[in-house]
Amino acid sequence: MMQEEELPRREREKLRQRREMFDAALKLFSEKGFHNVSMHEIAKNAEFAIGTLYKFFKNKEELYKALVIENSDRFHQALTKAVEETDDEIEKLRNYVRTKSAVFMDNISVIRLYFAETRGASFNIKAGLDNEIRERYEKFIYTLASIFESGIEKKLFQNIAAPYHLAVALDGLCNAFLALWLESPEKHPYPADPDVILNILFKGLIAL
Amino acid sequence: MMQEEELPRREREKLRQRREMFDAALKLFSEKGFHNVSMHEIAKNAEFAIGTLYKFFKNKEELYKALVIENSDRFHQALTKAVEETDDEIEKLRNYVRTKSAVFMDNISVIRLYFAETRGASFNIKAGLDNEIRERYEKFIYTLASIFESGIEKKLFQNIAAPYHLAVALDGLCNAFLALWLESPEKHPYPADPDVILNILFKGLIAL
Amino acid sequence: MMQEEELPRREREKLRQRREMFDAALKLFSEKGFHNVSMHEIAKNAEFAIGTLYKFFKNKEELYKALVIENSDRFHQALTKAVEETDDEIEKLRNYVRTKSAVFMDNISVIRLYFAETRGASFNIKAGLDNEIRERYEKFIYTLASIFESGIEKKLFQNIAAPYHLAVALDGLCNAFLALWLESPEKHPYPADPDVILNILFKGLIAL
């Protein structure tokens, strides 16, 4: 992709405006939910006229979709990059947990939206979003699964469950702990150490 | 509490009507979300006049809250009963997973709502609901935690993590697998065997 | 008219119920205005079922009309009786002012309604009411006028204006002072002495 800095001034300006609209929309949507934010409110917060907002996004739905999808892409790219940084499967998982946590911390607003979308709250209203998000999610779960698969092949991991199930499990564990933190950061400070989560997967609860 | 069958006819009739309104509301809310369902729509689906709906529920919010809370109570009662049916900690966990699955299967619609509420999608709009739900959830997590605690004391379980964390982990695992099934039942048929989930917790991924 | 006590029990009972409905309605209407009182509210306050209320009054409008008209009749009867008690014109006027004041004090609630109707606030909504009230008012003004007329004939009064105008003037003076008291009884205590009002009419502001 062309670097932003290399774009003609006009285009750069456009992108900046789009980002400002995104920022305002994200803040409001994550605080109040899709239906409790009006386009006027977004326009006002972004300091644009309502008409300008509509120049950039066909309608409220499109704005919301773009917001969720672009952020979701950003997250998955970060996660994919994280697991690709090393060849060691255990280290990959550790990087995954660490990066997912970091992304959470830095993007609480968008995470709220993302959860809303991935956790059934969207009710398929914003038609199409569901599928696009699900697809990305699914793809990443396969990436995780293949890590488990190769770990099992290398006898690094015991074959306690299908690699796909292990991937789902790890993702579920992460979400559970991150949700804990999301809801009351002061009560459940997020464990800096990713091994708290990984240990549960790695060590058996029951001695053999 | 008096059995429903023993109630005077008038009361029974009232309850039946209330249930019909609940059913219609649940169906619509779970399909389209709180803001995409109008009270007229609910009344029409329930085959009552709009005024009658308002005789039963002060306003849309109340209806929604009652719907979520009453179902949430039903779930937690079922889960609590399940873990109390046996004294064996492992069996308790097995009952928990089995019951949670069963409840899921039988109440997909309301589960969607419940997820929406427990997973942050409600955006605190429906003030108070959040807290009431969260409280019930928290309480049950503690119930789970105490099972792990006593299991660890009895040396049934290895001490691989704090009991509270183990509870969060198990719940997260269940949710992850159930969400899988919720989204595409045909592709990921829910494992009839609760041990698929429990194994991941019980067996260590890494051999000692 | 047949005396109430001589009526058959059934009829007496009916009248009692009607009075109870009237009392509740009057209290509510005078406190909150026609449109801010619901038939349910009236029924509840009168301790009757809504259906029973409708057995007595065809609809809300009828109830309101009956309320205003019957009370208005009561007032005009009292006023007519007052001016008929003596043959002296000055005493007649004094009795009028005195009685009007007394009626005011004792019927503040209904006075509020009456003012609303006679002072244009009803906006002809309650079609027909206007005219019926106006007619009674008009009739009484003529009664007053005839007092002035005969007073002028007897040379008791100076011929400073048409008798009809004098009647309107006296009524207006009374209303103005009574309104003063109606609005803030503590600030403008109603003059026990009717001569405060009559003096203004009797004595000339400008010396001849």
Added chain:
Amino acid sequence: MMQEEELPRREREKLRQRREMFDAALKLFSEKGFHNVSMHEIAKNAEFAIGTLYKFFKNKEELYKALVIENSDRFHQALTKAVEETDDEIEKLRNYVRTKSAVFMDNISVIRLYFAETRGASFNIKAGLDNEIRERYEKFIYTLASIFESGIEKKLFQNIAAPYHLAVALDGLCNAFLALWLESPEKHPYPADPDVILNILFKGLIAL
């Protein structure tokens, strides 16, 4: 204050629209009363969309209040100006009666509303209005009272009653005669000559 004609076109346009809304609202309110006029009706009559009406007035209450208060101000300004035009107390009173009559003739619609508000028909519903109107009324009564006071001091007027009472009396007289005309202009043509009213006050009914 800047003259309306000098305002930028946009502002002038705004004012014109507001006036059109006011006109439609005034007409309807005065014909049918606050509760019998819907915002849709007003919008339709003013030939604006309902949303536009709400852009100008936060809600129905605000529209009504603005209508009553702005007109009430206009009236009191006219009356105040009228009594300030001359130094002679008698002439002041004559100007007052004349102006009040003229205002009546020209603003029958708004007078209906004004009467409704000043004569207790508003039932304190439109909270705050009562007081704001009453305050203006009270203030003007004091203005009148001070005219009587200085007239009495100058021995122009006999000291037949307290100045405040004389003010109330004159206002009451005017209202009574104007109400007469308001109700049936054809039957009781308003006396062009303000002295018909003033005479009643000026001349004594009873010879000394």
Added chain:
DNA sequence: GATGAATGAGTTTTCATTCAT
């Protein structure tokens, strides 16, 4: 190209009135 005034469909809610029990 940006603006924001204007639009009106759609939503929640109330309440007068009816009528089966």
Added chain:
DNA sequence: GATGAATGAAAACTCATTCAT
């Protein structure tokens, strides 16, 4: 004859979207 549950028309108000300037 009394009751009050059920009805649904109608009201206030919001907000996504358009389009003339």
